[in-house]
Amino acid sequence: MASVDRSLVANLPMFAGLAPAEQDELLREARSTRYPKGSAVFDQGAKADHFYLLLHGHLRVEKVTPQGHQSVVRYVSAGELFGVAQAMNLTHYPATAVAAVDSIALAWPSSSWNRLLAKYPSLAASALQTVGSRLQDTQARVMEISSEQVEQRVAHALLRLAKQAGRKVAAGVEIDFPISRQDVAEMTGTTLHTVSRILSAWEQQGLVEGGRQRIVLRDTSRLHVLAEDEAAKPRSKL
Amino acid sequence: MASVDRSLVANLPMFAGLAPAEQDELLREARSTRYPKGSAVFDQGAKADHFYLLLHGHLRVEKVTPQGHQSVVRYVSAGELFGVAQAMNLTHYPATAVAAVDSIALAWPSSSWNRLLAKYPSLAASALQTVGSRLQDTQARVMEISSEQVEQRVAHALLRLAKQAGRKVAAGVEIDFPISRQDVAEMTGTTLHTVSRILSAWEQQGLVEGGRQRIVLRDTSRLHVLAEDEAAKPRSKL
Structure with missing residues (x-):
């Protein structure tokens, strides 16, 4: 004690x-x-x-x-x-x-x-x-889960984590604890495969930077646009 | 006042x-x-x-x-x-x-x-x-939304409403305020069409009794079994 x-x-x-x-x-x-x-x-x-x-x-x-x-x-x-x-x-x-x-x-x-x-x-x-x-x-x-596309849900989850536990680094805002793609999948009600596909695409577009158990948000304003995309249609629900 | x-x-x-x-x-x-x-x-x-x-x-x-x-x-x-x-x-x-x-x-x-x-x-x-x-x-x-079948979600939603605002009636437990199928759809992240299909099937099986803006749970124990169905596989999530 x-x-x-x-x-x-x-x-x-x-x-x-x-x-x-x-x-x-x-x-x-x-x-x-x-x-x-x-x-x-x-x-x-x-x-x-x-x-x-x-x-x-x-x-x-x-x-x-x-x-x-x-x-x-x-x-x-x-x-x-x-x-x-x-x-x-x-x-x-x-x-x-x-x-x-x-x-x-x-x-x-x-x-x-x-x-x-x-x-x-x-x-x-x-x-x-x-x-x-x-x-x-x-x-x-x-x-989010009941009305949004999975891409919007992942964007929302990352922005929420960055707001709660973001740390400024040279490349952008790093989520300040180890987080895996499986964790992100379990937070957003989707699969590891889907999260990996989305994050890989975002890495190529310069939105995020990943690593083992590590996520850096490189462009939060474009992630905000993705998360709030008004043109996005509610996904067909079942 | x-x-x-x-x-x-x-x-x-x-x-x-x-x-x-x-x-x-x-x-x-x-x-x-x-x-x-x-x-x-x-x-x-x-x-x-x-x-x-x-x-x-x-x-x-x-x-x-x-x-x-x-x-x-x-x-x-x-x-x-x-x-x-x-x-x-x-x-x-x-x-x-x-x-x-x-x-x-x-x-x-x-x-x-x-x-x-x-x-x-x-x-x-x-x-x-x-x-x-x-x-x-x-x-x-x-x-529920991220791991359950829509049928389980609807069963959970009705049981939760009955626990919160159920009133004993001759036929079972009535949810004590007007509630539409659209309301149930919006609570469970699904569509009116799906909720109607599920509730109609349940009516035929004697699980619930419906009416305009009215839901009676006739067999809460079978609804509990449906809600908690351990054999149910997580739905494929996108």
């Missing part, structure tokens, strides 16, 4: 509205843990004993249907709350959170949630914004 | 944790409005001036993409918070809310949100559960 200094968290939305003494108090109840790349913070279906704040790194959140179909639900970036199952009245985690790179998270016992919520309104506001922005993203994915 | 008696709301999650004097105080800041069937409480893109609690009736929440594709996002039932755009850091409503039947809602100014949240932790908890359960539902739709 490592002790976490207030300076690491003071600027995060969840802590920003609190006095230094309150920040210390909230931190004292947390334990910090390091998760090596590839390890799970929690598993889908496990009892939701803790809720978390990601201090460093990136997590990939995955979900498997009863039929065995796997999907990448989202990525979590530093500063975000996650695993707040308790806040949503769930007793078990609805998905698995895996470290996409070496990561560090703070954990609080779920049993403290209601008490902390009553004591620190900024925790409630932060949790609401976390869950709310996920709802917006997920809603956008429903609209 | 109608005055609302505490007895109408005392058992709702948002009010249940409050003392009677607090309930009265929270109610005094609200105004209550009647929305005739077919009228909009707010429109997609409008400034999010208020947040709401549905006291009576049912609302249909609709969203239109920039490409003009319309989708039914969800239905809101009595007792639920809605239009909490402010809580999600949105300045404008992301969707349109239309009364599916004659409905009554309480409205609070969005500008009071942060003050009320700090004063009444149960408001935060209620909002979190509202937004959280929507996130779960929306996530389930993403999984």
Whole structure:
């Protein structure tokens, strides 16, 4: 158990509205843990004993249907709350959170949630914004999957990742964690074959630059045009 | 402006944790409005001036993409918070809310949100559960749309509606508001033609009973089997 200094968290939305003494108090109840790349913070279906704040790194959140179909639900970036199952009245985690790179998270016992919520309104506001922005993203994915061409969906997914976890590099904006074509396929409800075909075409056109587990957006404005293409017809749906 | 008696709301999650004097105080800041069937409480893109609690009736929440594709996002039932755009850091409503039947809602100014949240932790908890359960539902739709046969998706959608707003009738469980086959198509990312074909087959098999704007689930256990069919193969995804 490592002790976490207030300076690491003071600027995060969840802590920003609190006095230094309150920040210390909230931190004292947390334990910090390091998760090596590839390890799970929690598993889908496990009892939701803790809720978390990601201090460093990136997590990939995955979900498997009863039929065995796997999907990448989202990525979590530093500063975000996650695993707040308790806040949503769930007793078990609805998905698995895996470290996409070496990561560090703070954990609080779920049993403290209601008490902390009553004591620190900024925790409630932060949790609401976390869950709310996920709802917006997920809603956008429903609209995309049910009405858009697969090319538009892939463009939207890459732009969303770049907005959430983009890092300026010489060639453009790099998505700041390892991401495979299979991950992109699972985010967009399509196949590895289709994603590979689309990304290869985009590489040739200078829109993106790929590599093993690596994607750089070289021309975000042309990707935006592709994503929002008003001339695109809704695909025939079945 | 109608005055609302505490007895109408005392058992709702948002009010249940409050003392009677607090309930009265929270109610005094609200105004209550009647929305005739077919009228909009707010429109997609409008400034999010208020947040709401549905006291009576049912609302249909609709969203239109920039490409003009319309989708039914969800239905809101009595007792639920809605239009909490402010809580999600949105300045404008992301969707349109239309009364599916004659409905009554309480409205609070969005500008009071942060003050009320700090004063009444149960408001935060209620909002979190509202937004959280929507996130779960929306996530389930993403999984369904990207991995399931359209027949499974329709079965899931009907079971979800019955759970949210089912009413026991002689023939089974009736969805307690007017719902058209087009609505079901827009909820499941498919076409009117496909939904009609599926529902007609199910009617012949005694699974559902339909009518104009009316759906009764006659055999929910067989619908569950259809929805969860483990033998079902993921459809080929483009």
